[in-house]
Amino acid sequence: MTAVESRPVGALGTPPGHRPFGARVKAFVALTKPRIIELLLITTVPVMFLAAEGIPDLWLVLVTCVGGYLSAGGANALNMYLDRDIDALMHRTEHRPLVTGIVSPREGLVFGLALVVISTAWFVFLVNALSAALSLAAVLFYVVGYTMILKRRTSQNIVWGGIAGCMPVFIGWSAVTNSVxxxxxxxxxxxxxxxxxxxxxxxxxxxxxxxxxxxxxxxxxxxxxxxxxxxxxxxxxxxxxxxxxxxxxxxxxxxxxxxxxxxxxxxxxxxxxxxxxxxxxxxxxxxxxxxxxxxxxxxxxxxxxxxxxxxxx
Incomplete structure (x- = not known):
């Protein structure tokens, strides 16, 4: 049993389902790591301007950003699910929702997987298949490549794991041109x-x-x-x-x-x-x-x- 699983009712002593609705919504948003996603969007949108050699279709910018948020948010939620044992040991992560218990591990897993599926479909139907494939590749590299394989095994984890954070550049360009x-x-x-x-x-x-x-x-x-x-x-x-x-x-x-x-x-x-x-x-x-x-x-x-x-x- 992990450090997180030994605290099934959370730090406040009440089961996740009995927490105030607003606090639960805030916790699920926190699972997506919004501050990190801000950086990803900073690299996505400008590339769309460069690819369009001017102002790209603003609807395309909007749906690409929404799809990017859903995709990265799903990857981040899965990262928190997989890292909940070590998050409980570090001061800077000990207040994350899966550590405090405001969100259960099962909820975090389902939430993350749902966002990945929704974001992939979102890109396929509202952007293009290439952007969807690149988005899914970024999720797999971050969750499997970085979180599951590299992070706990090598000091070069952030070097190669960082590839996932580079993918929004490709996604922004491919959203406009359907190419790289x-x-x-x-x-x-x-x-x-x-x-x-x-x-x-x-x-x-x-x-x-x-x-x-x-x-x-x-x-x-x-x-x-x-x-x-x-x-x-x-x-x-x-x-x-x-x-x-x-x-x-x-x-x-x-x-x-x-x-x-x-x-x-x-x-x-x-x-x-x-x-x-x-x-x-x-x-x-x-x-x-x-x-x-x-x-x-x-x-x-x-x-x-x-x-x-x-x-x-």
Missing amino acids: SWAAVVLFLVIFFWTPPHYWPLSMKVKDDYARAGVPMLPVVASNTVVARQIVAYSWVMVAVSLALWPLGYVGWFYPLVAIVAGAWWLKEAHGLQARARSGVTGGKLKEMRLFHWSITYVSLLFLAVAIDPFLR
Whole structure:
């Protein structure tokens, strides 16, 4: 019996079905991890503008976003179902609905599977079959590839597991064109190389949580110096890849300008983290969350430039 299953009536002492309706709705929404999905949509919608070389069909944007939310929400709910034992051991996840008991494991599983089925059908009938296939592939990679296989076995879990988070780029492009282009591949690779240096600073901050749960995130099994060196390496590749859209002819002058400025600031923060790690500082003085927060701003600015660039050419 897992740590979660040993608490069938939840932290508040009442069965899930007897909780207030509003609290239950809020808990099911929490299962979809809305804040993570915001990042996924940030990469989906701008790519649709680039693919359309202007304003895409707004109805198509809406149904693609709804389908993306349902798909990613289903994957996140299944992730919480599978990880409910380790979530109960980590401070930052101990209040998740399947840990507190406000949602039962069975409900979480059924909810996640239902969202995946609905989202796949949604894409097939309202977008296109290619987008549906890409959406389903993202779910399978996140749930099976990352959560079930990689997360508890290798320190490179977030590197390869991050592929699932790259898929919205393909989905956004295919929703407009019913195909995948080199532009989409470049932006896919940007997110691929962005994911580790985005997530490792957070993992450095909460590495004691991961260690307690037995999850071999890189900061758990390697020193801060090694992690920071890896962050710098991925950061340089990410910035270089982000500039490839320009010589390939998919963007004008605006996108590369933003990519250079934002990328330079990213590299400044990454090298700053590396310098602090080499000096041996720990705790709050390491300031690892500065890069984590900037990483969100960076990807937002970069993909906003993707959306704006077609109007300035």
